Amino acid sequence: MSPSSPSTPSPGPLSLEQQICYAMHTTVRAFDAVYRELLAEHGLSYPQYIALMGIAEHGPLTVSRLGELMRLDSGTLSPLLKRMEAAGLVGRTRDPEDERRVLVSATSTGHERIAALRELPQQIAARSGLSREQMLALHETLRTVTDRLDAHS
Known part of the structure:
Protein backbone atom coordinates (compact mmCIF):
# COMPACT_ATOMS: atom_id res chain seq x y z
CA MET A 1 0.00 0.00 0.00
CA SER A 2 1.40 3.42 -0.89
CA PRO A 3 1.89 5.95 1.90
CA SER A 4 -0.67 8.29 0.33
CA SER A 5 -3.52 5.74 0.17
CA PRO A 6 -5.79 5.55 3.17
CA SER A 7 -5.60 2.34 5.13
CA THR A 8 -8.71 0.30 5.62
CA PRO A 9 -9.66 0.44 9.27
CA SER A 10 -10.02 -2.86 11.05
CA PRO A 11 -13.63 -3.73 11.84
CA GLY A 12 -14.70 -2.36 15.19
CA PRO A 13 -17.29 -3.78 17.58
CA LEU A 14 -20.04 -1.79 15.85
CA SER A 15 -19.08 -2.85 12.35
CA LEU A 16 -22.11 -4.24 10.55
CA GLU A 17 -20.24 -7.38 9.51
CA GLN A 18 -19.33 -8.06 13.16
CA GLN A 19 -22.94 -8.08 14.39
CA ILE A 20 -24.49 -11.48 15.14
CA CYS A 21 -27.93 -9.97 14.57
CA TYR A 22 -26.87 -8.95 11.07
CA ALA A 23 -25.50 -12.41 10.32
CA MET A 24 -28.78 -13.93 11.51
CA HIS A 25 -30.80 -11.36 9.56
CA GLY A 43 -49.41 -21.66 -3.31
CA LEU A 44 -48.10 -20.95 0.17
CA SER A 45 -46.12 -18.18 1.77
CA TYR A 46 -43.59 -19.03 4.47
CA PRO A 47 -45.86 -17.74 7.29
CA GLN A 48 -48.73 -19.83 5.89
CA TYR A 49 -46.46 -22.88 5.77
CA ILE A 50 -45.39 -22.42 9.40
CA ALA A 51 -48.98 -21.83 10.51
CA LEU A 52 -50.24 -24.86 8.63
CA MET A 53 -47.50 -27.05 10.10
CA GLY A 54 -48.29 -25.88 13.63
CA ILE A 55 -52.02 -26.36 13.16
CA ALA A 56 -51.63 -29.79 11.55
CA GLU A 57 -49.23 -30.92 14.28
CA HIS A 58 -50.91 -29.43 17.35
CA GLY A 59 -54.42 -28.52 16.21
CA PRO A 60 -57.03 -27.62 16.67
CA LEU A 61 -55.41 -24.62 18.31
CA THR A 62 -56.74 -21.39 19.65
CA VAL A 63 -55.62 -18.37 17.68
CA SER A 64 -53.72 -17.14 20.74
CA ARG A 65 -51.83 -20.44 21.12
CA LEU A 66 -50.93 -20.44 17.43
CA GLY A 67 -49.70 -16.87 17.85
CA GLU A 68 -47.48 -18.01 20.71
CA LEU A 69 -46.04 -20.84 18.61
CA MET A 70 -45.39 -18.54 15.65
CA ARG A 71 -44.43 -15.51 17.74
CA LEU A 72 -47.02 -13.38 15.98
CA ASP A 73 -49.61 -11.04 17.45
CA SER A 74 -53.28 -11.43 16.59
CA GLY A 75 -53.19 -8.34 14.36
CA THR A 76 -50.72 -10.12 12.09
CA LEU A 77 -52.08 -13.63 12.53
CA SER A 78 -55.79 -12.94 11.91
CA PRO A 79 -55.37 -11.70 8.31
CA LEU A 80 -53.04 -14.63 7.62
CA LEU A 81 -55.66 -17.10 8.89
CA LYS A 82 -58.41 -15.38 6.90
CA ARG A 83 -56.40 -15.85 3.70
CA MET A 84 -55.71 -19.48 4.62
CA GLU A 85 -59.39 -20.07 5.35
CA ALA A 86 -60.36 -18.50 2.00
CA ALA A 87 -57.88 -20.87 0.32
CA GLY A 88 -59.54 -23.83 2.05
CA LEU A 89 -56.49 -24.75 4.12
CA VAL A 90 -57.92 -24.12 7.59
CA GLY A 91 -61.24 -23.77 9.30
CA ARG A 92 -62.05 -21.46 12.18
CA THR A 93 -64.78 -22.15 14.72
CA ARG A 94 -65.76 -20.84 18.12
CA ASP A 95 -64.51 -22.94 21.01
CA PRO A 96 -67.56 -24.71 22.47
CA GLU A 97 -65.98 -24.47 25.94
CA ASP A 98 -65.39 -20.72 25.67
CA GLU A 99 -67.18 -18.78 22.91
CA ARG A 100 -64.63 -15.96 23.21
CA ARG A 101 -61.91 -18.19 21.78
CA VAL A 102 -61.53 -19.19 18.16
CA LEU A 103 -60.16 -22.62 17.27
CA VAL A 104 -58.21 -23.15 14.08
CA SER A 105 -57.90 -26.58 12.48
CA ALA A 106 -56.44 -27.86 9.25
CA THR A 107 -58.90 -28.95 6.59
CA SER A 108 -58.38 -32.04 4.48
CA THR A 109 -56.91 -29.72 1.82
CA GLY A 110 -54.53 -28.31 4.44
CA HIS A 111 -53.43 -31.79 5.48
CA GLU A 112 -52.90 -32.75 1.82
CA ARG A 113 -50.80 -29.62 1.28
CA ILE A 114 -48.58 -30.45 4.26
CA ALA A 115 -48.20 -34.04 3.05
CA ALA A 116 -47.12 -32.75 -0.37
CA LEU A 117 -44.38 -30.74 1.36
CA ARG A 118 -42.86 -33.64 3.27
Whole structure:
Protein backbone atom coordinates (compact mmCIF):
# COMPACT_ATOMS: atom_id res chain seq x y z
CA MET A 1 0.00 0.00 0.00
CA SER A 2 1.40 3.42 -0.89
CA PRO A 3 1.89 5.95 1.90
CA SER A 4 -0.67 8.29 0.33
CA SER A 5 -3.52 5.74 0.17
CA PRO A 6 -5.79 5.55 3.17
CA SER A 7 -5.60 2.34 5.13
CA THR A 8 -8.71 0.30 5.62
CA PRO A 9 -9.66 0.44 9.27
CA SER A 10 -10.02 -2.86 11.05
CA PRO A 11 -13.63 -3.73 11.84
CA GLY A 12 -14.70 -2.36 15.19
CA PRO A 13 -17.29 -3.78 17.58
CA LEU A 14 -20.04 -1.79 15.85
CA SER A 15 -19.08 -2.85 12.35
CA LEU A 16 -22.11 -4.24 10.55
CA GLU A 17 -20.24 -7.38 9.51
CA GLN A 18 -19.33 -8.06 13.16
CA GLN A 19 -22.94 -8.08 14.39
CA ILE A 20 -24.49 -11.48 15.14
CA CYS A 21 -27.93 -9.97 14.57
CA TYR A 22 -26.87 -8.95 11.07
CA ALA A 23 -25.50 -12.41 10.32
CA MET A 24 -28.78 -13.93 11.51
CA HIS A 25 -30.80 -11.36 9.56
CA THR A 26 -29.00 -12.11 6.31
CA THR A 27 -29.31 -15.85 6.91
CA VAL A 28 -33.05 -15.53 7.51
CA ARG A 29 -33.39 -13.48 4.32
CA ALA A 30 -31.52 -16.18 2.38
CA PHE A 31 -33.75 -18.90 3.88
CA ASP A 32 -36.84 -16.82 3.07
CA ALA A 33 -35.81 -16.61 -0.58
CA VAL A 34 -35.36 -20.38 -0.83
CA TYR A 35 -38.63 -21.09 0.98
CA ARG A 36 -40.45 -18.55 -1.20
CA GLU A 37 -39.23 -20.34 -4.32
CA LEU A 38 -40.03 -23.85 -3.07
CA LEU A 39 -43.41 -22.94 -1.55
CA ALA A 40 -44.64 -20.92 -4.54
CA GLU A 41 -45.55 -24.04 -6.49
CA HIS A 42 -47.76 -25.06 -3.56
CA GLY A 43 -49.41 -21.66 -3.31
CA LEU A 44 -48.10 -20.95 0.17
CA SER A 45 -46.12 -18.18 1.77
CA TYR A 46 -43.59 -19.03 4.47
CA PRO A 47 -45.86 -17.74 7.29
CA GLN A 48 -48.73 -19.83 5.89
CA TYR A 49 -46.46 -22.88 5.77
CA ILE A 50 -45.39 -22.42 9.40
CA ALA A 51 -48.98 -21.83 10.51
CA LEU A 52 -50.24 -24.86 8.63
CA MET A 53 -47.50 -27.05 10.10
CA GLY A 54 -48.29 -25.88 13.63
CA ILE A 55 -52.02 -26.36 13.16
CA ALA A 56 -51.63 -29.79 11.55
CA GLU A 57 -49.23 -30.92 14.28
CA HIS A 58 -50.91 -29.43 17.35
CA GLY A 59 -54.42 -28.52 16.21
CA PRO A 60 -57.03 -27.62 16.67
CA LEU A 61 -55.41 -24.62 18.31
CA THR A 62 -56.74 -21.39 19.65
CA VAL A 63 -55.62 -18.37 17.68
CA SER A 64 -53.72 -17.14 20.74
CA ARG A 65 -51.83 -20.44 21.12
CA LEU A 66 -50.93 -20.44 17.43
CA GLY A 67 -49.70 -16.87 17.85
CA GLU A 68 -47.48 -18.01 20.71
CA LEU A 69 -46.04 -20.84 18.61
CA MET A 70 -45.39 -18.54 15.65
CA ARG A 71 -44.43 -15.51 17.74
CA LEU A 72 -47.02 -13.38 15.98
CA ASP A 73 -49.61 -11.04 17.45
CA SER A 74 -53.28 -11.43 16.59
CA GLY A 75 -53.19 -8.34 14.36
CA THR A 76 -50.72 -10.12 12.09
CA LEU A 77 -52.08 -13.63 12.53
CA SER A 78 -55.79 -12.94 11.91
CA PRO A 79 -55.37 -11.70 8.31
CA LEU A 80 -53.04 -14.63 7.62
CA LEU A 81 -55.66 -17.10 8.89
CA LYS A 82 -58.41 -15.38 6.90
CA ARG A 83 -56.40 -15.85 3.70
CA MET A 84 -55.71 -19.48 4.62
CA GLU A 85 -59.39 -20.07 5.35
CA ALA A 86 -60.36 -18.50 2.00
CA ALA A 87 -57.88 -20.87 0.32
CA GLY A 88 -59.54 -23.83 2.05
CA LEU A 89 -56.49 -24.75 4.12
CA VAL A 90 -57.92 -24.12 7.59
CA GLY A 91 -61.24 -23.77 9.30
CA ARG A 92 -62.05 -21.46 12.18
CA THR A 93 -64.78 -22.15 14.72
CA ARG A 94 -65.76 -20.84 18.12
CA ASP A 95 -64.51 -22.94 21.01
CA PRO A 96 -67.56 -24.71 22.47
CA GLU A 97 -65.98 -24.47 25.94
CA ASP A 98 -65.39 -20.72 25.67
CA GLU A 99 -67.18 -18.78 22.91
CA ARG A 100 -64.63 -15.96 23.21
CA ARG A 101 -61.91 -18.19 21.78
CA VAL A 102 -61.53 -19.19 18.16
CA LEU A 103 -60.16 -22.62 17.27
CA VAL A 104 -58.21 -23.15 14.08
CA SER A 105 -57.90 -26.58 12.48
CA ALA A 106 -56.44 -27.86 9.25
CA THR A 107 -58.90 -28.95 6.59
CA SER A 108 -58.38 -32.04 4.48
CA THR A 109 -56.91 -29.72 1.82
CA GLY A 110 -54.53 -28.31 4.44
CA HIS A 111 -53.43 -31.79 5.48
CA GLU A 112 -52.90 -32.75 1.82
CA ARG A 113 -50.80 -29.62 1.28
CA ILE A 114 -48.58 -30.45 4.26
CA ALA A 115 -48.20 -34.04 3.05
CA ALA A 116 -47.12 -32.75 -0.37
CA LEU A 117 -44.38 -30.74 1.36
CA ARG A 118 -42.86 -33.64 3.27
CA GLU A 119 -39.57 -33.39 1.31
CA LEU A 120 -39.18 -29.64 1.88
CA PRO A 121 -36.90 -29.91 4.95
CA GLN A 122 -34.51 -32.15 3.00
CA GLN A 123 -34.52 -29.71 0.08
CA ILE A 124 -33.71 -26.82 2.40
CA ALA A 125 -30.94 -28.82 4.07
CA ALA A 126 -29.45 -29.75 0.70
CA ARG A 127 -29.46 -26.14 -0.46
CA SER A 128 -27.77 -25.02 2.75
CA GLY A 129 -24.81 -27.29 2.07
CA LEU A 130 -24.76 -28.37 5.70
CA SER A 131 -24.58 -31.98 6.78
CA ARG A 132 -27.36 -33.46 8.90
CA GLU A 133 -25.11 -33.21 11.95
CA GLN A 134 -24.35 -29.55 11.21
CA MET A 135 -28.05 -28.79 10.74
CA LEU A 136 -28.89 -30.46 14.05
CA ALA A 137 -26.10 -28.58 15.84
CA LEU A 138 -27.23 -25.29 14.30
CA HIS A 139 -30.82 -25.98 15.32
CA GLU A 140 -29.74 -26.72 18.89
CA THR A 141 -27.61 -23.56 19.02
CA LEU A 142 -30.44 -21.39 17.71
CA ARG A 143 -32.89 -22.86 20.23
CA THR A 144 -30.43 -22.22 23.05
CA VAL A 145 -29.89 -18.61 21.95
CA THR A 146 -33.65 -18.06 21.64
CA ASP A 147 -34.33 -19.52 25.08
CA ARG A 148 -31.60 -17.42 26.68
CA LEU A 149 -32.75 -14.22 24.99
CA ASP A 150 -36.35 -14.94 25.97
CA ALA A 151 -35.26 -15.39 29.57
CA HIS A 152 -33.86 -11.83 29.52
CA SER A 153 -36.86 -10.14 27.96
